[in-house]
Each structure stands twice: as C-alpha cells, then as structure tokens.
Amino acid sequence: MSAGFGTKKISREDLPAGQVLCEYCTAKCCRYFALPIETPEDFEDFEYIRWYMLHDRATIFKEDDDWYLLVHTKCKHLQEDNMCGIYDTRPQICRDYTTKNCEYEDDWTYEFYLETAEQVGEYTEAIIQPKGKSIRSRKPELLAVI
Numbered sequence: 001m002s003a004g005f006g007t008k009k010i011s012r013e014d015l016p017a018g019q020v021l022c023e024y025c026t027a028k029c030c031r032y033f034a035l036p037i038e039t040p041e042d043f044e045d046f047e048y049i050r051w052y053m054l055h056d057r058a059t060i061f062k063e064d065d066d067w068y069l070l071v072h073t074k075c076k077h078l079q080e081d082n083m084c085g086i087y088d089t090r091p092q093i094c095r096d097y098t099t100k101n102c103e104y105e106d107d108w109t110y111e112f113y114l115e116t117a118e119q120v121g122e123y124t125e126a127i128i129q130p131k132g133k134s135i136r137s138r139k140p141e142l143l144a145v146i
Contacts (some may be wrong), residue, residue, distance in 0.1 A: 012104060021099040027082040028103045030075040034061070034068040046124040053117040060120070062112035 009024050037060075040046050052058050057072040077085040084090055114120050 012099075021102070021104055022083065025082060025102075025104055027078055029097060030078040030082075030084070032070055032072045034070045037067045037069050039065070039067050043124065043128050046120060046128065049114070050117045050120040050124070053114065053120050060114040061110040063110065 012021065015021055015024075037049075038045065040049055049060055052069055053060065059070045059072065061068050061070055075084075077090075079085045084094070114123065
C-alpha cells in the first residue's frame with residue numbers, strides 16, 4: 001500500500017528490509033520533468049526564460065550553477081496508488097533513477113527558483129542593465145531657491 005493510501009510515511013532509515021521506499025512515497029519524481037537549459041547570459045536569454053514561464057506549470061531552478069526548465073506534469077502511467085503502471089517496460093531514464101538521493105524527504109529546497117514571468121523580469125532587471133537604461137533612479141529635480 002502506498003503513502004497516498006493510508007500507509008504512514010516512514011524515514012528512509014526506518015525502511016523495513018525487503019521493502020521499497022517507493023511504497024511509502026507520493027511519487028514526486030513522476031510528477032514533473034526537468035530539462036537542462038543554457039545558462040542565461042544576456043537580455044535575450046532571459047526573455048526566452050520569461051517566455052517559458054508564461055506557459056502553465058513551468059518553473060526554472062538552478063542547481064550547482066546549472067539551469068533547468070522544470071515542467072510540473074504527471075506521468076500518464078502513474079497509477080492512483082503512486083506506483084508505475086508500466087514498470088516492466090518503463091523508459092531507461094526511469095530504470096536508471098534510484099532512491100539513493102531521491103526527493104523522498106520533504107525538507108529539500110532549491111538554491112534558486114523562479115515561478116513566474118514577473119520574477120524573471122525582476123531578476124533580469126536586477127542583474128542586466130538594458131541598453132541605454134540605468135538601474136539608478138532618475139536624478140531628482142533641483143529644489144527651487146526661495
């Protein structure tokens with residue numbers, strides 16, 4: 001029985017011998033995919049990232065200086081019990097994936113994470129000065145001499 005159906009989530013260290021961690025998990029790894037993207041270097045690169053973010057269920061994260069496009073979408077073969085419906089014929093990337101360093105625990109965070117196109121715009125403005133524009137506020141008018 002999986003974690004989603006009444007089985008209490010246990011710690012990784014308390015996994016009983018002969019059991020699989022996936023039986024206690026909510027299948028986080030089957031609810032998204034992440035693709036590496038080029039490290040953005042200029043305004044145009046960040047505009048592409050902003051465009052990605054205008055699409056539903058897309059986010060961006062950075063890990064160890066590598067950038068990723070993360071698409072929050074469930075695998076069509078994930079069953080209601082959070083187990084794989086095509087386990088014996090699953091893709092090689094799934095076969096290579098192990099629970100050794102998986103996201104089973106709920107205490108992990110991204111070092112850098114963008115969720116909206118607006119965040120991308122603000123980040124871009126903060127690190128890249130658009131041509132002909134200054135990041136400084138405009139010079140205030142001089143006060144009248146009385």
